[in-house]
Amino acid sequence: xxxxxxxxxxxxxxxxxxxxxxxxxxxxxxxxxxxxxxxxxxxxxxxxxxxxxxxxxxxxxxxxxxxxxxxxxxxxxxxxxxxxxxxxxxxxxxxxxxxxxxxxxxxxxxxxxxxxxxxxxxxxxxxxxxxxxxxxxxxxxxxxxxxxxxxxxxxxxxxxxxxxxxxxxxxxxxxxxxxxxxxxxxxxxxxxxxxxxxxxxxxxxxxxxxxxxxxxxxxxxxxxxxxxxxxxxxxxxxxxxxxxxxxxxxxxxxxxxxxxxxxx
Amino acid sequence: xxxxxxxxxxxxxxxxxxxxxxxxxxxxxxxxxxxxxxxxxxxxxxxxxxxxxxxxxxxxxxxxxxxxxxxxxxxxxxxxxxxxxxxxxxxxxxxxxxxxxxxxxxxxxxxxxxxxxxxxxxxxxxxxxxxxxxxxxxxxxxxxxxxxxxxxxxxxx
Numbered sequence: 001x002x003x004x005x006x007x008x009x010x011x012x013x014x015x016x017x018x019x020x021x022x023x024x025x026x027x028x029x030x031x032x033x034x035x036x037x038x039x040x041x042x043x044x045x046x047x048x049x050x051x052x053x054x055x056x057x058x059x060x061x062x063x064x065x066x067x068x069x070x071x072x073x074x075x076x077x078x079x080x081x082x083x084x085x086x087x088x089x090x091x092x093x094x095x096x097x098x099x100x101x102x103x104x105x106x107x108x109x110x111x112x113x114x115x116x117x118x119x120x121x122x123x124x125x126x127x128x129x130x131x132x133x134x135x136x137x138x139x140x141x142x143x144x145x146x147x148x149x150x151x152x153x154x155x156x157x158x159x160x161x162x163x164x165x166x167x168x169x170x171x172x173x174x175x176x177x178x179x180x181x182x183x184x185x186x187x188x189x190x191x192x193x194x195x196x197x198x199x200x201x202x203x204x205x206x207x208x209x210x211x212x213x214x215x216x217x218x219x220x221x222x223x224x225x226x227x228x229x230x231x232x233x234x235x236x237x238x239x240x241x242x243x244x245x246x247x248x249x250x251x252x253x254x255x256x257x258x259x260x261x262x263x264x
Numbered sequence: 265x266x267x268x269x270x271x272x273x274x275x276x277x278x279x280x281x282x283x284x285x286x287x288x289x290x291x292x293x294x295x296x297x298x299x300x301x302x303x304x305x306x307x308x309x310x311x312x313x314x315x316x317x318x319x320x321x322x323x324x325x326x327x328x329x330x331x332x333x334x335x336x337x338x339x340x341x342x343x344x345x346x347x348x349x350x351x352x353x354x355x356x357x358x359x360x361x362x363x364x365x366x367x368x369x370x371x372x373x374x375x376x377x378x379x380x381x382x383x384x385x386x387x388x389x390x391x392x393x394x395x396x397x398x399x400x401x402x403x404x405x406x407x408x409x410x411x412x413x414x415x416x417x418x419x420x421x
Contacts, residue, residue: 002284008332031326035326036325038284048327100394100395102310102373103307
């Protein structure tokens, strides 16, 4: 690991000050991706700005018809939150299957979505539930947030502060995990919110994406069988040692049907 | 050089570290607590699991400076003098190890599980261990040991 300066601001305002004007500064949330990246010398930040000491970024609250999760809320705290479990059990379920217990004790929602790993779990929930991401500068709709592989709409000195999830009528997440890392080889989040159906797929492409044919079919009939006739084309899907693009295309259909069945 | 002060196994410790020093390096190389192992060094195998403020974390994926002020518990801090912690005793009783390399991490993970789930089922234990890899593949006895250790911990309360 290359060495770096380290700062641990106590407020969001101080974190913004610390990162402004330094293009080589990096924010660290839980560090579950960044620290391994540093160890491989794939990044050489001038300064690491640790958001771990900022209390205002942590916690879950109900806000009308939405659940708002602070960016530095750990996966374990989302998984165990009585607020999340009662309002959006599918989201608590997703958080309870990220990585492993030691990873869930450090990893955060803000870190996960800002990193936008193509196989991360959270982006599928953010897209399927049509969440709104609040940053230090603006509010960003889920469909505009995730750009491509490890790329988001965030500016260099913009920090995610919270994610607001509208409460769905029905939702569920199913993933086919990599047996070692527990990253999604394919994960599908289905949600029905205010009569609107959204289906988001992670792990299969360069980032989470919506499967619009499935959304249309489920809007007509919320039933796993409504997806039986649909086939996903493997063109452009990820292909690696874990799974070919054809296999991932097949898994999208299987996971989507299982998710609808699980949502009930 | 930055200095970090933390509590390790109930004792205050202060050390000079680099910002890039990992918690596991501080524990092993500066504090001499070599019971915490480095296996994969890529956050997957769990040999380096310690407790930070009561929760299991991978000490190879945490900077020492991030543990400033934290309460750290390592495998060396579990036993009460010469009396093994109930989870350690259960690993011995049920032969929950082969080569022993993964054992410190397994035991620390297991103690965290038993704190959070007083009566874990075999399924709970196997799911919990997804972040702890035993390359000897001795999982059956590890699971048995954790079940017995959790029961002993619940009984001791």
